Amino acid sequence: MKVAIRDDDTCYFTSPDALSRVYGDVWDRIPVCLATVPFAIGYQRVGIPREHWQSSEAFPLERNAELTAALDELIASRRVTVALHGYSHQDFPDGFEFQAAPDPERRVGDGLRYLRGLLRTDVSVFVPPHNALSKRGLSAVASAGLDILGSFLSFRPSMRAWDASTLANWWRVRRYRAATGRAKSDRFVYPHVLRYADHAEFGCHSLVPGTTLEELVAGFEEARRAGGDFCLATHYWEVSDAMKQVMLRLLDHAARYADVRLVAAEELFAS
Numbered sequence: 001m002k003v004a005i006r007d008d009d010t011c012y013f014t015s016p017d018a019l020s021r022v023y024g025d026v027w028d029r030i031p032v033c034l035a036t037v038p039f040a041i042g043y044q045r046v047g048i049p050r051e052h053w054q055s056s057e058a059f060p061l062e063r064n065a066e067l068t069a070a071l072d073e074l075i076a077s078r079r080v081t082v083a084l085h086g087y088s089h090q091d092f093p094d095g096f097e098f099q100a101a102p103d104p105e106r107r108v109g110d111g112l113r114y115l116r117g118l119l120r121t122d123v124s125v126f127v128p129p130h131n132a133l134s135k136r137g138l139s140a141v142a143s144a145g146l147d148i149l150g151s152f153l154s155f156r157p158s159m160r161a162w163d164a165s166t167l168a169n170w171w172r173v174r175r176y177r178a179a180t181g182r183a184k185s186d187r188f189v190y191p192h193v194l195r196y197a198d199h200a201e202f203g204c205h206s207l208v209p210g211t212t213l214e215e216l217v218a219g220f221e222e223a224r225r226a227g228g229d230f231c232l233a234t235h236y237w238e239v240s241d242a243m244k245q246v247m248l249r250l251l252d253h254a255a256r257y258a259d260v261r262l263v264a265a266e267e268l269f270a271s
């Protein structure tokens, strides 16, 4: 069984200290997949200075030289891997970036080229900002050859182009839902990779304020019973001491099993 960690929103506004505060005693146990924004535009959240909440100015990652130097070292020592997390992470009046931007194809292409060039590392995974993807956004990401790490995505034809694998995937998810006694409206994380013609998808368990260790252990044990894998997703900028304890205890729980491997998130997609 594979267990991975994804952390969102590393960008120009991130200080290396903010990452090491959360992961300094984690990334030696398990590599952390940093879902990184290449050209961040500010919005209202903890850790982004108020003057950038509305400024619409895009900040290339490299303008934070302290961060890119830290990332170089963390990548070289295999403590982190880098995923693409949107292009600017900006919110549009009618949706999130990969639902509403007029040019998702360009954003994926340019963002990918930029991160790969700046950090001299492979980037093979996309994390949608706010876990939100339109049909066109999904196609743009898949066409670029990226796998998607995110919450469960819809099978509605308005939300995804169907290919030869889609029907079988729909059936697998439907069968899993029935086997675990869930209604259509019940939220859950499907614990296996779903492979499509040009990409693959895997869902994550969120660690947000209020998430309990019991909830995550239940999700882990369910994935384990199903012969699946497990990925935890969080945001370094909202990880409190209490959340950090939940993360550590979950890793302790997982590490008790001899067959559990703590891996980089990219490895979840390995066949």
Ligand SMILES: [Zn+2]
Pocket: 008, 009, 085, 089, 129, 130
């Ligand atoms: Zn984000």
